Amino acid sequence: MTCTKQLLTLFLCATFCIHHGWTWTASCGSATYETNDAVCCGNTLYNRTSGGNGCCGTVFFNTSSHSCVHCGGKYHITAPKYRFYCCGQTQLYNGTSHMCCGGILKTNDRNHWCCGTQSYNFSSHSCCYGKILSGGEYTHRCCGDGTSKDATQTCCANQARPGGTGYRCCGNGTFLTTNETCCKNQVFPGGNDHACCENQVYKRSTHSCCQDKIKTGGGFWCCGPDAYNPNNQSCCGGRVVRGGRSHACCGSKAYNTTKQSCCGSQTYHKKKEICCDGRVNDKPKRAECCRTQAYNSKTHKCCSGTVTLGGKGMACCGTGQTYNKTTHDCCYGVVLDSIGVDNYRCCYDKAYDSKTQKCCNGQVFRAGPDEACCYYNLYNLDTQNCCDYKITQGGRNYTCCRGKIQPGGTGYACCEDQAYFPQTQGCCWRQVYNKTTHICKGYPTYGAVKRD
Template identity: 25%
Template sequence: MYKRRMLLFLQILVTFAVLKNIHCNGTLCNGNWADNDEVCCGGEIYQKFQNSKEMACCTRSGKTELYPMGEKICCGEQLIPVQPNQSLACCNKELIDINIYSCCGNKDFGRKYKSGKCCVDWDNKTVGIHEGLKGRKKCCSTEVYNKDTERCIYGPLNKHKIIVRKTSMRKCGTKQFNSDTSLCCEQNEMVIPKPPVKSGGKQPYWICWNDKAYDANLYYLDEKTSRVILIGLASCDNVEYNPSAQMCCGNKLFPRNPGKNSTCCGNGIWDLDDTSETCCNGTFIPTSNHGCCNEVPFKKGHDVECCARELYDKTSHLCCKSQSSYMTVQPKLSADHTACCKSPETNQMKTFNNYTEECVNGQVREKVSNNVVTPRQISEINPPKKPARCEFCRNRLDAAHCKKANVYEFFVYDQRESENGTIFNAIILQPFRRSGKILTGEKIKIRTRNQCECFKPKRSFYLFTNRKIKSLKQNRYNIRFTSSDVFIRKTEHSLVVKCLTQHHLGTNKSRRRHS
């Protein structure tokens, strides 16, 4: 028994070693391996490069989200847009300007610093040097030294590191020069003399930029513009400025307000604490009546909405939950569908009408409603009566009907009969109107004066009326239609199209005669 257990244990170790060797460059993601060209986000594996953009994962309020690096930055559970001319980084949940600060240690647990010396992390390991001192500079504990002329070694008793000088002779291309008195401009292999050193003060560290000698303790080279700039300043459209007092947005300078949490939006300043507007693709939009979907602005209150960073048409699609925190756009299988049903076995998504149907274990089935009365139940309760003539249920449309101001398409999902007429609940599917607010999806209760056989539950029909839907909605429990209002079943759709077409042509002819 003991030998069998040991053999099984050895087999597990071998299998683990093989898997580790195979996926040594990968990442374990919810039990699956993500390769170097993939990214793990929320337990799902995605392609790291999408539309020529490198993607990364950001966790905000416990939810994960993919975002394009270079366009946005994830810091402190915030996903902040970044302009091309900004040099931002995250340091311990704080957004910093790398032209001014550097991050000491890990970006998640480090601390920002602004210094000409090296940074030592919590483990007493040298991990960083200020951006303006990079190049030929290295760190020796907390001190900076030139690796060409100096060495970093342990001092007495190996307790502290110290800097010692190397020989002064160096090569500049094919030329020999004394590094104590001269400087090599490596780009052109040119030797230039070092400027005289003033007595007192900090020892300068000379470096050649643009064929001139500069003290790297005071200046740095802006690689974007190839300008030599005083440390603490930055360049905006070839103009030097102080980033602590100004902001550069779209090559324009703006004064910085220390009391506001601001960033750039296009060519302007965006106050992140102002909830009345937001930045969408470099443009300010009001949040009261506009939204931003994957950097695309859209107007709220219409048929277009945002779902999973994708704009969709509510009349033809639905926003469905595919996983616990992920949404997806799904086309409607029918115009009256209002919800989504996902199969746990196949993960396939279906749409259905949740007023008449229900989703049970990924299967759509008919919903049993206590408000729907069958003909058999009616005959058992009351003896059958000859129904009164329903004057607005018609199988044809005349010219007067076609001139009605409003045409609506309804879907009846519940219906009951009373002694004085018919009461039914419906959903507006399409408002065939020439102007006004779009009312698709509105629910309404309508009463009629007579018991009308033309009304059947779970069917669609058209309403021709001069009444406005606003009045119907406000008085939905008191409205009774008259013979001037016309209902026609959707099966007579060709009559509706013909009617609307003739009315449209007639209106155009009348306008031409008057003109």
């Protein structure tokens, strides 16, 4: 049975337990005891200081000198500790004198191990797939239906073949690795310094194998079907060219990476030249690229891919033009004289003074503060209106509603082609009504005016 206390872990007790502070108590029959001081075995209390502190079934025993083994449906108290075990389900045995092999008790002779239900001397025999065969475990290994001796034999295709240490399998036979090489299950003369090239053998210190062909040169690398020395040659575009480890490929050529660089398929001198979008240029001072051209960024500018004169204080204007930002301005790609820094504005490709002029769709007009643009023309805010891009008579006290000039200026809105004052009037399905005397039944877009 388990007992629980709030915020504490569950503990397994003999019968029932209650936690009091840091002391656990339990029930043993009709008695209650502290688990730190006593043990309950078969409803009988035993003092922990009386030579033991554990139960073996219902019997109290000393756990420091004895073991409890459950075997054959019974509990057995055994000594010395950790010497007795259960073989199968019923046989209790001493591990120092016997051994259990597959549920069968055997005498525990020196140098013996189990092989299935049998015991064997591992110094003279081996256990292979449940069978005891001649040949010790440390000198032989399993090989097919028998064993092979490590010192004089090698197991190849489940058969013991002549040749021990230093031998390897080659097909169904063996070869000595120090003197021979195996290529496609055939043994050839030549030891550790040899390798296979298709169905031939070559010496790696003097030759190389490229695309299954033996080439002269030991330790060489392959470049397609050819071998090359990486110390003084390179492979570029499938061809062997001059230049070793300090070189790299640029197209089909090799170049010295410490002095040169690659630009597309061309090489160039890094200190004297510069690569701009795949083209080699002479390197000017403060070099920068403008598409495929190189330029001095102190004296020139790159404007839309064109190099033009222009140093400090200069800027690009359109394609291939520069201007002085302190004396000129750029309007839609056209360089113009500045009218004034504070009031200067662009009117498309024209310049105008925003304090005394207006820009109306690319047209510059002399205008005062009471004038504004009506499409391409200028009109007077006090006496005229701009209604559907047309200048009409009116002024500030009129509003344009669907092409019609209506009385009502600032604060007025349109109800279809009528002007109304939203603070006191409403718009209900194209009708203007007085909010204090009428209401709009339904929605303003399709409702009806009713007297309130």
